[in-house]
Amino acid sequence: MTLEAFTKALEEEFEEITPGTISPDSNYREIEGWSSMHALIVIAFVDNHYDIILSAADLKQTSTIKDLYNIVQQRVG
Amino acid sequence: MIDLKGKKIAVTGASSGIGREVAILVSKLGADLILTGRNQEALNETASQIATNCEVILCDLSVEEEIENFAKKIKSIDGLAHCAGIVQPFPIKFIKSKHIDTVLKINLYSGILLCSNLLRNKSFNNGSSLVFISSVSADHPYNGSALYSISKKGLEAFARSFSLEQSIQKMRANVVVPALVNTNIYEKTKAAYDEEFIKKIEAQYPLGIGEPIDVANMIAFLLSNNAQWITGTSIKMDGGLLLNNNT
Ligand SMILES: NC(=O)c1ccc[n+]([C@@H]2O[C@H](COP(=O)([O-])OP(=O)(O)OC[C@H]3O[C@@H](n4cnc5c(N)ncnc54)[C@H](OP(=O)(O)O)[C@@H]3O)[C@@H](O)[C@H]2O)c1
Numbered sequence: 001m002t003l004e005a006f007t008k009a010l011e012e013e014f015e016e017i018t019p020g021t022i023s024p025d026s027n028y029r030e031i032e033g034w035s036s037m038h039a040l041i042v043i044a045f046v047d048n049h050y051d052i053i054l055s056a057a058d059l060k061q062t063s064t065i066k067d068l069y070n071i072v073q074q075r076v077g
Numbered sequence: 078m079i080d081l082k083g084k085k086i087a088v089t090g091a092s093s094g095i096g097r098e099v100a101i102l103v104s105k106l107g108a109d110l111i112l113t114g115r116n117q118e119a120l121n122e123t124a125s126q127i128a129t130n131c132e133v134i135l136c137d138l139s140v141e142e143e144i145e146n147f148a149k150k151i152k153s154i155d156g157l158a159h160c161a162g163i164v165q166p167f168p169i170k171f172i173k174s175k176h177i178d179t180v181l182k183i184n185l186y187s188g189i190l191l192c193s194n195l196l197r198n199k200s201f202n203n204g205s206s207l208v209f210i211s212s213v214s215a216d217h218p219y220n221g222s223a224l225y226s227i228s229k230k231g232l233e234a235f236a237r238s239f240s241l242e243q244s245i246q247k248m249r250a251n252v253v254v255p256a257l258v259n260t261n262i263y264e265k266t267k268a269a270y271d272e273e274f275i276k277k278i279e280a281q282y283p284l285g286i287g288e289p290i291d292v293a294n295m296i297a298f299l300l301s302n303n304a305q306w307i308t309g310t311s312i313k314m315d316g317g318l319l320l321n322n323n324t
Contacts, residue, residue: 040221044171
């Protein structure tokens with residue numbers, strides 16, 4: 001999955017967000033209404049698409065969607 | 078005074094957190110022990126703090142054959158503290174059967190299969206006491222807790238069925254139902270969230286979050302003859318967390 005496709009697919013999981021609001025450089029914690037539930041969605045999204053289980057601590061090291069994508073790529077590779 | 082002298086007690090999850098504290102406490106109260114978990118080094122660390130006779134047996138409780146082999150090695154016990162468990166929050170819309178399997182195998186099936194094997198092998202002495210660990214989230218879910226809450230509620234139902242079926246042998250089964258306890262599970266939560274969020278959680282506990290010894294004290298009591306009239310019950314331990322909650 002490309003970074004752009006990853007960003008779009010993740011955005012679709014955040015159902016209350018207007019499509020097109022998030023870009024690869026978005027700091028996802030600054031997304032309006034961000035909560036611990038969204039963090040769980042990110043972890044579950046990565047698990048379902050890549051069969052990789054990110055820990056909440058992995059997540060804490062990332063700020064943007066791109067950071068997240070890069071961590072996933074490292075684990076896949 | 079709680080006295081466990083002359084009793085042999087098996088403790089699962091003895092390599093860490095609540096299970097380790099239970100093992101150390103019941104040994105201080107005189108019981109001999111069988112300790113199990115997957116992490117040999119961590120189990121040895123627990124065993125090094127045990128003064129009474131103590132046997133360490135490795136077992137992955139998510140694998141049925143390993144449970145069977147473990148149960149065969151237990152010849153005769155007077156108590157079981159089943160402390161093994163995992164927390165893996167997962168939102169419902171992403172759940173697939175592999176996620177259900179992962180959580181239920183260790184949190185629910187392992188307790189059922191271990192007990193059924195021990196009963197078939199006649200390993201429990203009459204009057205044995207079993208203690209399981211549920212969680213307040215069985216009745217008070219949080220985001221992502223569906224599978225964990227199901228597993229813990231299931232364990233409570235199992236303990237009640239067990240206590241009914243085995244009462245003929247004067248065996249007892251009870252459940253402790255803790256809120257947040259300061260173990261690895263809490264350390265992981267702290268590592269994941271910012272300080273402000275953690276402070277908010279801690280502020281919800283009038284008596285502060287629990288320590289492993291708080292839960293271990295109750296488990297030791299339930300394992301002892303002092304609790305001989307208590308069976309089939311769930312005992313909430315939450316430092317006052319749910320006092321303001323009407324459900
Ligand atoms: N801490 C809390 O806030 C809290 C609150 C309510 C209920 N509880 C419950 O309390 C119990 C103990 O948790 P804890 O806080 O002490 O957590 P912990 O420190 O993470 O300990 C969990 C234990 O479970 C064992 N375990 C996990 N998977 C296993 C497997 N497949 N086979 C065998 N053993 C396995 C681990 O041993 P190995 O790694 O050696 O396998 C470890 O000893 C759990 O059932 C948990 O659900 C905890």
